[in-house]
Amino acid sequence: MATEKSERFDQVDWNDLSRSGRFDLSVNSLGMLLTTIPLALLGVYDWQFLGERTPTFEFIGLEQNLETLDFFFIFTLFLAFWYLVLPLYQNPRMTRYYWKEFRRNRPAVVSLGWLGVVFVGGIVGPLILNAPQQDLLIAYQPPVFTSVADTTPATCVGEVMNGRCYGTWQHPLGTTGGGKDVFTMIVYGMTISMQIGFITTTIVATIGITFGTLSAYSGGWVDEIMMRFVDIILSFPTFLMFLLILYIYGAGLGMFIVVFSLFAWGGTARYIRSKSLSISEEEFIKASRISGASTYQVIRGHVVPNAASSIITQLTLLIPGFLLAEAQLAFLGVGDSTVPSWGQLIATGRSDLSFAPWIVLAPGIVLFLTILAFNFLGDALLDALNPEAEAENG
């Protein structure tokens, strides 16, 4: 739905559509509403009227099934589109400026490219690639351009020369011990990583920003209680909590995301609180109050936008932590082994490391690159979005 809209951007007269008064919705909110309502309806329909195993899109003859997590993922994609991508289009001048600043950081541009690949791969990949199938006959195929002793794979798909089995383009990154194609599994893992990244970010941002600004603006004992609560959240042994929940409810990816993001917003909230406090001392906050703005208008219109650059940076740097945590849990064997995440793939290849290292190395390198990319990206965003630096130049 989002892509369908984007094709018609040039024809839309934004000034004409934008809010006609202060109670009207902006284009962004309107778009968000228009895309979320069908999604919510579909979600309710899927939940209430379809069986567990019935594909969501059966009514138009598609085999695609959406899980609860997928609905949340699509929702966060809508959020990102209407409130992150579209504003960039609406303010071409600032976008050009940010891009100019961002471009100066070469590693970050490469990182953005890599994350773009992961993002597109994660969304489009599962639609065009069939889910990896178990096929013991083609287990342990080596990646293309490499070879293993022909005793390692059950049957060699590619050429066998001098007693060595060579990899083929059929399985560019080889196969696992179960005969699943490693490349396909990595692409499916991209979806998982993007889901983890987007959904946790949304949850952490929502709770953290609300909690942080509320705490900063309440002050007094409310602030005190809220910040001590954050201390509790921060010192909570999330891992043990997750083990407990896993024991009671079983471990799905959704459970991982919910538990880890519900215990991860503490740092963000504390950071945003201190940021809000320093911003609320600014003269323009006083100017805004003096021209009659309410506390909500001040927070929504001035405090959060001014903190946004720091918030975006902070959240970008938070995502790698989640990806790593998921991989670690999967590696330890804690977590849902049916989820095709990179961590699970690494975990399956663990025992075959001596003779089939590509099963661990391929997803390991992808995971490493992705985490590195997020870190570079956060670093460059900090430089590009920092309004204080800009004001000092002006």
Add this chain to the structure above:
Amino acid sequence: MSADQPLLEVENLTTTFSTDNGTLTAVDGIDFSVDTGETVCIVGESGSGKTVATESITRIINTPPGEIEGTVRYKGRDLLSLPESELRQIRGNDIAHIFQNPQEAMNHCYTVGWQIVEALQIHQDVSDDEARARAVDLMDRVGIANASSRFDDYPHEFSGGQKQRVMIAMALVGDPDLLIADEPTTALDVTVQAQILKLLDDLQEEFEMGILFVTHDLGVVAEIADRIVVMYAGKVMERGGVLDIFDHPGHPYTQQLLECLPEFGGTGGGISGTLPDPYDPPEGCRFAPRCEYAEEACRTGEQPEEVEVAPGQRVSCVHYGPGGNPSIVRNDEFGPIDGDGTAPTDGESEVGPADD
């Protein structure tokens, strides 16, 4: 609003702040009033409580730690007892502010146009297009060349003077009756300062505003004020018409302030000593510790009652009070009590000996 009622009437305004070191009294029981179309200047050194006094009017001071007492009547309504929601309707709509430092008073995340439109849409339900048109009009009115194309520029792309013009435009969106200008020209250079003062003067006539102007710059006061209120350490030292005070400054503090100005024949040497501790103000006249005419009577009791020394000019000084001898501080021709304050004088060069 009856005809004889002033636009703004401040009575016994006291603003204190509770801090860990005790209670700080920034403004201590001051009175003043502003009429429509009139410019009243609050003058005093830095730290005299001028800004706190003006920010107390619309209760912009954070409470707590601040505490505001007294009455502030705007068109007969007591602003200090109004609930926050009603006060918000007055802020920006009826009473507008402009600040000392326009650079800091603008949000650098947004274009200046956005900020003017925001100020407008807080109070009025107007469409974006209409708001934009009005904002461009206002920017044009305050003298920003090429207003419609500068609408989408960011604050850092404006010069200091232009930013102050934008701030004035933002202040004018609600067609205010009272404009509180807190040192609006301090951060600007002298030529721009003169332009801004001229602009404020023109706008005052056009919008029929009362202006409450805070400054420590007596040169600015001479240009725009109708009446002056001289503040020192949270108290009013002297008040009166601008000409009366410049010709016959009554209070030793006012005299010394004027002496600081080279263009008024002063030495430009400054006033020796510093402001008293706001946590523990001295007894008697606040200025007594720095006053060369101070006597025993100046250092006991409360700040002296204000005494009318000429029509409309009132001084809070022991020497003008009962039993005092004004000639001690006034070494120009004696006789402020009788007549119309036109006693012959040779001007300020004779007022008091220089303090250095």
